[in-house]
Amino acid sequence: xxxxxxxxxxxxxxxxxxxxxxxxxxxxxxxxxxxxxxxxxxxxxxxxxxxxxxxxxxxxxxxxxxxxxxxxxxxxxxxxxxxxxxxxxxxxxxxxxxxxxxxxxxxxxxxxxxxxxxxxxxxxxxxxxxxxxxxxxxxxxxxxxxxxxxxxxxxxxxxxxxxxxxxxxxxxxxxxxxxxxxxxxxxxxxxxxxxxxxxxxxxxxxxxxxxxxxxxxxxxxxxxxxxxxxxxxxxxxxxxxxxxxxxxxxxxxxxxxxxxxxxxxxxxxxxxxxxxxxxxxx
Amino acid sequence: xxxxxxxxxxxxxxxxxxxxxxxxxxxxxxxxxxxxxxxxxxxxxxxxxxxxxxxxxxxxxxxxxxxxxxxxxxxxxxxxxxxxxxxxxxxxxxxxxxxxxxxxxxxxxxxxxxxxxxxxxxxxxxxxxxxxxxxxxxxxxxxxxxxxxxxxxxxxxxxxxxxxxxxxxxxxxxxxxxxxxxxxxxxxxxxxxxxxxxxxxxxxxxxxxxxxxxxxxxxxxxxxxxxxxxxxxxxxxxxxxxxxxxxxxxxx
Numbered sequence: 001x002x003x004x005x006x007x008x009x010x011x012x013x014x015x016x017x018x019x020x021x022x023x024x025x026x027x028x029x030x031x032x033x034x035x036x037x038x039x040x041x042x043x044x045x046x047x048x049x050x051x052x053x054x055x056x057x058x059x060x061x062x063x064x065x066x067x068x069x070x071x072x073x074x075x076x077x078x079x080x081x082x083x084x085x086x087x088x089x090x091x092x093x094x095x096x097x098x099x100x101x102x103x104x105x106x107x108x109x110x111x112x113x114x115x116x117x118x119x120x121x122x123x124x125x126x127x128x129x130x131x132x133x134x135x136x137x138x139x140x141x142x143x144x145x146x147x148x149x150x151x152x153x154x155x156x157x158x159x160x161x162x163x164x165x166x167x168x169x170x171x172x173x174x175x176x177x178x179x180x181x182x183x184x185x186x187x188x189x190x191x192x193x194x195x196x197x198x199x200x201x202x203x204x205x206x207x208x209x210x211x212x213x214x215x216x217x218x219x220x221x222x223x224x225x226x227x228x229x230x231x232x233x234x235x236x237x238x239x240x241x242x243x244x245x246x247x248x249x250x251x252x253x254x255x256x257x258x259x260x261x262x263x264x265x266x267x268x269x270x271x272x273x274x275x276x277x278x279x280x281x282x
Numbered sequence: 283x284x285x286x287x288x289x290x291x292x293x294x295x296x297x298x299x300x301x302x303x304x305x306x307x308x309x310x311x312x313x314x315x316x317x318x319x320x321x322x323x324x325x326x327x328x329x330x331x332x333x334x335x336x337x338x339x340x341x342x343x344x345x346x347x348x349x350x351x352x353x354x355x356x357x358x359x360x361x362x363x364x365x366x367x368x369x370x371x372x373x374x375x376x377x378x379x380x381x382x383x384x385x386x387x388x389x390x391x392x393x394x395x396x397x398x399x400x401x402x403x404x405x406x407x408x409x410x411x412x413x414x415x416x417x418x419x420x421x422x423x424x425x426x427x428x429x430x431x432x433x434x435x436x437x438x439x440x441x442x443x444x445x446x447x448x449x450x451x452x453x454x455x456x457x458x459x460x461x462x463x464x465x466x467x468x469x470x471x472x473x474x475x476x477x478x479x480x481x482x483x484x485x486x487x488x489x490x491x492x493x494x495x496x497x498x499x500x501x502x503x504x505x506x507x508x509x510x511x512x513x514x515x516x517x518x519x520x521x522x523x524x525x526x527x528x529x530x531x532x533x534x
Contacts, residue, residue: 173447
C-alpha cells in the first residue's frame with residue numbers, strides 16, 4: 001500500500017517538473033523579449049517605415065515588415081487553405097484501410113517535417129529557372145507550399161473525428177459523398193478547421209527561413225504582388241545581426257510585435273471556433 | 283391486403299469473406315410493421331442496412347440473390363442509390379441529428395433532392411414535425427441547434443427528417459433503444475400511426491416491443507432465416523424449435 005502511494009507521489013512530482021519546464025521556458029522567452037524590447041518600443045515602430053540609416057541606429061520603424069508579414073502570411077494561408085481543404089475532402093472518401101489514403105497521409109506527414117528552408121531553396125531554384133526576382137508573390141508561394149501539408153493533415157484529422165452516425169444520417173436521406181462531406185463533415189469540423197487555419201497563419205507569419213531567398217527585403221511597403229517584401233522574422237534577424245546595441249534592442253521590440261500578432265491570432269481562433277460550435281453535435 | 287413491398291430472394295451476404303447472411307428469402311408485406319427479431323449478432327441490422335444499401339458504404343461486401351423493391355433489384359450495381367434511399371428511409375439506433383438547426387435538419391433531404399423553394403420547405407417541415415408530434419414543442423425555436431433537443435425529441439426529429447422526403451418504406455434499427463421508456467412509447471405510437479402510409483421494417487431485440495408493434499415477424503438466428511409469418515402465428519405457435527427456445531428466453 002505504501003509503495004503505491006509513493007509511486008503516485010513520485011509521478012505527480014514528475015508531472016509538476018515537466019509542467020514547470022514547459023511553462024518556465026515559455027515565460028522566460030516572453031520575459032526576455034519583453035524586458036529587452038520594452039525600452040525601444042514606441043509608436044513610430046509600428047507607424048513608420050525605416051528611415052535612412054535605421055539599421056545603424058537611425059529613426060523610423062518596421063511598418064514595412066509588419067505589413068509585409070501580414071500580406072505574406074494572409075496570402076499564403078488563403079492559398080494553402082484553397083488547396084488543403086479539397087485534398088482533405090478527397091482523403092475522406094477512402095476507407096480507413098485504404099493503402100492510397102494512408103500512404104498519402106504518410107507523405108504529407110513527411111512533407112510537414114521538411115524544414116521550411118528547403119521549401120525556400122526549392123522555390124528559389126524555380127525562380128532561377130524562370131529568371132525572376134524575389135517578390136511577395138514568390139514568398140506567398142513558398143509559405144503556402146510548406147503550409148499545405150501541415151494544414152491538409154490538420155484538417156484531415158479533424159474531419160476524421162466526425163462521427164460515422166452523422167454521415168450515415170446524410171447518406172440515408174440519399175445524399176451523395178460530396179454533399180455529405182460538404183454539408184455535414186465540414187460543418188461539424190468547422191471549428192477545428194478554423195483553428196487549423198489560424199495556427200497555420202501563426203506558423204506562416206513566424207517563419208524566416210522559407211522567405212529568406214524568395215520574398216526579398218525592402219524598406220518600402222509593397223504595393224504590388226511583384227514587389228519584394230520585408231517580413232518581421234527577417235527584420236528581427238537583420239536588426240539582431242548589427243553590432244549596435246540600440247538596434248539589437250529594436251529587434252526585441254519587433255519580437256514583442258510579432259508575439260502580439262500571434263497572440264491575437266490565437267485568441268481570435270479560440271473565439272471564432274467557440275462561435276462556430278453552436279450547431280455541432282457533441 | 284398482403285401485398286408485397288420488399289421481396290428478398292436467396293439473399294446471402296459476405297463481409298471480408300465471412301458469410302453474415304445465409305440464403306434469406308422473405309416477402310415483406312406493404313403497409314404493415316415487420317419486426318426482425320433475433321439474438322445479438324444474428325445479422326438483423328446487416329439485413330436492414332442491405333435494403334437501402336448502407337451495408338457497403340464503408341466496407342466492400344459480396345452479395346448474392348436479390349432484394350426487389352418496385353420491380354428493381356437494389357443489389358444491382360447500377361442502381362441510383364440517391365433515389366433508392368429517398369424511397370427507403372432509415373432511422374438509426376441512436377438519434378443522429380445533423381450539425382444544423384432543427385429546421386435545416388428536417389428539410390435537409392428535400393434540399394438534397396432539389397427542392398429549395400422556401401414556402402414548399404416551410405409547409406413540409408411543419409407537416410412532418412406535426413406528424414411526429416414535435417411541432418408544438420419546437421415551432422418557436424426552429425433556428426436552434428438540433429443537438430439542444432432531448433434525446434427523445436431528437437429521435438422524433440430524425441423520424442420527421444426521414445418522412446420529409448416522402449419515402450414508401452421506413453427502416454428502423456432498434457430505434458428506441460437509446461431512449462427512456464416514455465420517449466420510446468412515443469415513437470412506437472408514431473410508428474403505429476404511420477403504418478397506414480408506410481411499410482415499416484423494425485429491428486429489435488426486445489420481444490415485448492415486437493409483440494406490441496409487429497404485424498409480421500422475421501426471426502433470424504446466426505445469419506439464417508429460421509421462421510417468418512404473421513406476428514400472432516409466430517408468437518403463439520412457433521414452428522421451429524429454435525424460435526420456440528428464443529421466445530421462451532432460453533437464449534437471448
